[in-house]
Amino acid sequence: MDGPLDTRVTVRSAAATHTADCVVFGYAEGELRVLLVRRAVEPFLGHWVLPGGAMAETERLEETARRVLLELVGVRNLYLQQVATYSAPDRHPVRRVVTTSYYALVRPEQHQPTALGYLSEVRWFPLSEVPPLGFDHSTLLADAHARLILHLRTRPLAFDLLPERFTLTEAQGVYEEILGEGLDRRNFRRKLQTYDFLIETEEKRRGVRGGPVLYRVHVDRLRAQLQKNT
Amino acid sequence: MDGPLDTRVTVRSAAATHTADCVVFGYAEGELRVLLVRRAVEPFLGHWVLPGGAMAETERLEETARRVLLELVGVRNLYLQQVATYSAPDRHPVRRVVTTSYYALVRPEQHQPTALGYLSEVRWFPLSEVPPLGFDHSTLLADAHARLILHLRTRPLAFDLLPERFTLTEAQGVYEEILGEGLDRRNFRRKLQTYDFLIETEEKRRGVRGGPVLYRVHVDRLRAQLQKNT
DNA sequence: AAGTTTCTGTGTCAAATATACACGGAATTG
DNA sequence: CAATTCCGTGTATATTTGACACAGAAACTT
Numbered sequence: 001m002d003g004p005l006d007t008r009v010t011v012r013s014a015a016a017t018h019t020a021d022c023v024v025f026g027y028a029e030g031e032l033r034v035l036l037v038r039r040a041v042e043p044f045l046g047h048w049v050l051p052g053g054a055m056a057e058t059e060r061l062e063e064t065a066r067r068v069l070l071e072l073v074g075v076r077n078l079y080l081q082q083v084a085t086y087s088a089p090d091r092h093p094v095r096r097v098v099t100t101s102y103y104a105l106v107r108p109e110q111h112q113p114t115a116l117g118y119l120s121e122v123r124w125f126p127l128s129e130v131p132p133l134g135f136d137h138s139t140l141l142a143d144a145h146a147r148l149i150l151h152l153r154t155r156p157l158a159f160d161l162l163p164e165r166f167t168l169t170e171a172q173g174v175y176e177e178i179l180g181e182g183l184d185r186r187n188f189r190r191k192l193q194t195y196d197f198l199i200e201t202e203e204k205r206r207g208v209r210g211g212p213v214l215y216r217v218h219v220d221r222l223r224a225q226l227q228k229n230t
Numbered sequence: 231m232d233g234p235l236d237t238r239v240t241v242r243s244a245a246a247t248h249t250a251d252c253v254v255f256g257y258a259e260g261e262l263r264v265l266l267v268r269r270a271v272e273p274f275l276g277h278w279v280l281p282g283g284a285m286a287e288t289e290r291l292e293e294t295a296r297r298v299l300l301e302l303v304g305v306r307n308l309y310l311q312q313v314a315t316y317s318a319p320d321r322h323p324v325r326r327v328v329t330t331s332y333y334a335l336v337r338p339e340q341h342q343p344t345a346l347g348y349l350s351e352v353r354w355f356p357l358s359e360v361p362p363l364g365f366d367h368s369t370l371l372a373d374a375h376a377r378l379i380l381h382l383r384t385r386p387l388a389f390d391l392l393p394e395r396f397t398l399t400e401a402q403g404v405y406e407e408i409l410g411e412g413l414d415r416r417n418f419r420r421k422l423q424t425y426d427f428l429i430e431t432e433e434k435r436r437g438v439r440g441g442p443v444l445y446r447v448h449v450d451r452l453r454a455q456l457q458k459n460t
Numbered sequence: 461a462a463g464t465t466t467c468t469g470t471g472t473c474a475a476a477t478a479t480a481c482a483c484g485g486a487a488t489t490g
Numbered sequence: 491c492a493a494t495t496c497c498g499t500g501t502a503t504a505t506t507t508g509a510c511a512c513a514g515a516a517a518c519t520t
Contacts, residue, residue, distance in 0.1 A: 438496070
């Protein structure tokens with residue numbers, strides 16, 4: 001346990017630890033995946049849970065989330081969105097812990113996650129293979145996924161999950177995986193044509209029939225677009 | 231994640247008070263209003279702020295918010311939605327306070343707010359006349375309003391702000407006030423016709439030219455509708 | 461290397477949805 | 491009782507969304 005709690009807190013109000021938990025989405029091998037960690041300590045020893053950490057004295061929660069992600073996958077500056085705050089008094093079996101959840105989008109192929117501290121394992125799980133999680137993290141995951149779906153309908157988020165070069169079919173795959181529904185190829189491409197941040201390269205993807213053209217994003221324009229739809 | 235506090239975090243974890251702040255929207259005299267309270271204690275003595283309270287030992291934050299609203303406007307069971315959590319270390323000048331904001335919809339004419347505890351005053355402010363608020367509450371208010379606009383576009387929330395009997399023009403007024411834009415009367419009514427929870431009464435509004443018909447809502451059907459669009 | 465398979469890339473038409481718009485009737489006002 | 495103001499209604503147009511088929515490119519098979 002940590003040191004004594006702030007004594008200035010009034011008798012009646014609760015002094016809770018506050019943590020930030022991250023729902024880290026990645027796209028690999030045609031599947032939407034989520035990064036889970038396995039606990040090496042009680043409570044929920046051996047259980048898979050969302051990566052997270054306690055808010056430090058001088059941090060805001062978003063910084064906590066970014067610190068956790070930096071330690072875990074070694075990446076800065078990724079797309080991070082607050083989802084919700086969970087405060088049921090008994091959601092942690094030992095003491096009072098309030099958690100704010102974030103979802104993050106990363107490119108799995110660029111970062112090797114490492115299990116640090118009280119974790120025994122880190123793994124990418126296809127969304128369909130996620131086991132029941134410790135604490136109330138199954139709920140957090142479901143809520144974050146729902147939020148991601150909602151956001152994807154109005155914001156071009158898929159490109160934060162794709163590698164630097166990608167085909168339009170691959171982009172469509174990301175959309176379909178997140179939304180959980182099939183899309184019409186031609187209608188999908190019509191939508192993408194309205195995005196000014198998509199740049200057609202001279203290259204083609206080799207090893208795939210049809211020889212699809214590779215695209216990349218104009219990073220600044222994509223950022224601007226995401227800014228607009230906040 | 232809810233792990234041990236001191237294993238790999240080099241910084242001390244923070245023991246923060248956690249509060250729930252409420253952005254209480256009401257509609258009166260053709261205007262969208264928000265309920266603000268005036269502080270009778272430091273810090274921000276004399277400043278207008280959002281009503282809020284500290285989370286108690288056995289409460290979850292939503293219960294804190296409902297308790298605050300019960301004390302303030304004496305009403306239970308109103309529409310309440312979590313908006314976001316604010317955790318900047320210096321957002322409270324004296325000690326660390328993390329706040330989760332909620333927006334609530336109430337019928338101002340049915341409830342007389344009372345200033346309790348450390349408050350000197352309570353007042354409904356038209357949204358356009360809200361002064362700069364204490365703490366970061368101007369931000370909280372703006373965020374909550376933005377969220378309300380977003381929600382109103384997909385959910386029939388306006389009827390939680392209207393009195394028991396209302397005309398369709400009054401309903402349109404609520405939409406226009408929240409969205410901040412004018413709507414076409416005929417198109418608006420066409421949309422309302424798709425709602426099965428609207429019930430036309432035999433009464434007409436007196437004192438208004440044209441003698442508009444009064445409507446009421448089928449409460450269960452409205453609840454069901456709101457449930458669906460969550 | 462020739463034929464086969466599979467994936468890419470493209471345009472049009474129909475349906476649904478959203479937007480613009482005007483006038484007669486009812487109740488109040490003076 | 492005349493004038494004013496607000497209520498209540500339908501249609502036509504534009505925009506958006508959704509369905510759908512075939513030719514070309516690269517890989518695969520033999």
